[in-house]
Amino acid sequence: MQDIKRLLATAACALLPLAALAADPFPSKPVTIIVPNAPGGAVDILARLLEKSLHDTWKQPVLVVYKPGAGTVMGTDFVAKAQPDGHTIGIVVTSHVINPSLRKNMPFDTEKDLAPVSMLATSPILISASNKLAANNVKELIALAKKEPNKLSYASPGSGSSMHLGMELLKSDSGIDVLHTPYKGSGGAYPDVIAGRVDLIIDPLFSSLPQVKAGMLKPIGIMSAKRSSIAPNIPTVAETIPGFNVESIFGAVVAAGVPKDVVAKISADMNKVLASPEVKARMAEVGLTPVGTTPEAFAAYIHTEIPKWAKVVKASGATAD
Structure with a gap:
């Protein structure tokens, strides 16, 4: 009996580091924001605003990394395949809901492999x-x-x-x-x-x-x-045409599998940044209107927009450059 107790105690001690690791608050290490476009323009400015403000909030380094290519697919694919711990965040634009029907052989499933965080802004x-x-x-x-x-x-x-x-x-x-x-x-x-x-x-x-x-x-x-x-x-x-609505959107996503509480925290902290008067003023200078939504609201938007644009792509015969 004593041997069994000793084994159980040893096993419990071995699990302590894992339990402590699981309990680490987010973020527990530097965070990377992936921009799927080349530097410059509104999306770059938005990412830089998030970089500075989230660093101040999280007390961890926040780095903006550019991964342009294939109409934003390359950078977003990097996010989809990242460790699902929330420390890699992707900025997405309108192409996020257009690419599934526009591009053949997408390397990820837009809805299954990525978790929406927040719609950040519109233009x-x-x-x-x-x-x-x-x-x-x-x-x-x-x-x-x-x-x-x-x-x-x-x-x-x-x-x-x-x-x-x-x-x-x-x-x-x-x-x-x-x-x-x-x-x-x-x-x-x-x-x-x-x-x-x-x-x-x-x-x-x-x-x-x-x-x-x-x-x-x-x-x-x-x-x-x-x-x-x-x-x-x-x-x-x-x-003139009631109900017509097309605008550029900017949002944030993480890899599917990131814990929901982490996704919710990232969303809430980003939305606080967007509510800042200084950030609002800088965004207005480049024609961006801050939004800030729940992960669920952004997911619903994506789910609705993908089939909407699929019909347009099919009717127009559009192909990716």
Whole structure:
């Protein structure tokens, strides 16, 4: 009997380090934020804001690492295959819900291999036009496109982008046909639209607004459900086509299998950062509207958006660049 007790005591002692390890509060080591895009732009600024504020909150190093490639798939795949302890967090953008239908042979399952944390922010998308175009709003654009089918063209920063597929959704909802002219980024598109060689450009509102304010382009409509606070005079597409809503989104995910309490903590701490007046002000400077949701709400959004975009991808015949 004494031998059995001794063995049990030894086993219990051996398990103590494991129990202590399991009980370690999150985070127990440095945290990595994976950005699936190249440095620069709104997503980079958002990641850097989280990096600084979460470091102050967690008292652990927080590092931003860039893993661009394959339309954000490469970086997100790294997160999906990371140790499921919450110390590797991925930033995702709208392509997160488009890629499952746009790209063949995805290396991960968007819903099964990743756990949503929070929708962090949104950014409105603007349809703007050459001053030479004989349309000044969405209603007139639709009428002109129906009057002159297959004659109008629009630029986007790339095939398969939210800007490209947002316009394809508008085409489907309104029954018009407008030729897509994809660019490698929107920088080269603006001179062509301003000169009238391409009729329209679909790009983030923040990027297009300087050209609009300078009188180089005219605004046609914002794709978000509501008007933007930074351009309240520009009407939405939804004011002509009720229910229409397309916007760029930014969210956070971790590997599936991360304990729910850890996911909840990351979500709550990120949402506190987004509520900070200083962070809100900096985000507004780059056209981002902070959101902050529960993991469950972000999961529901992803689950709804994937089939929505699958229909658009199929109808448009879009393929990844």
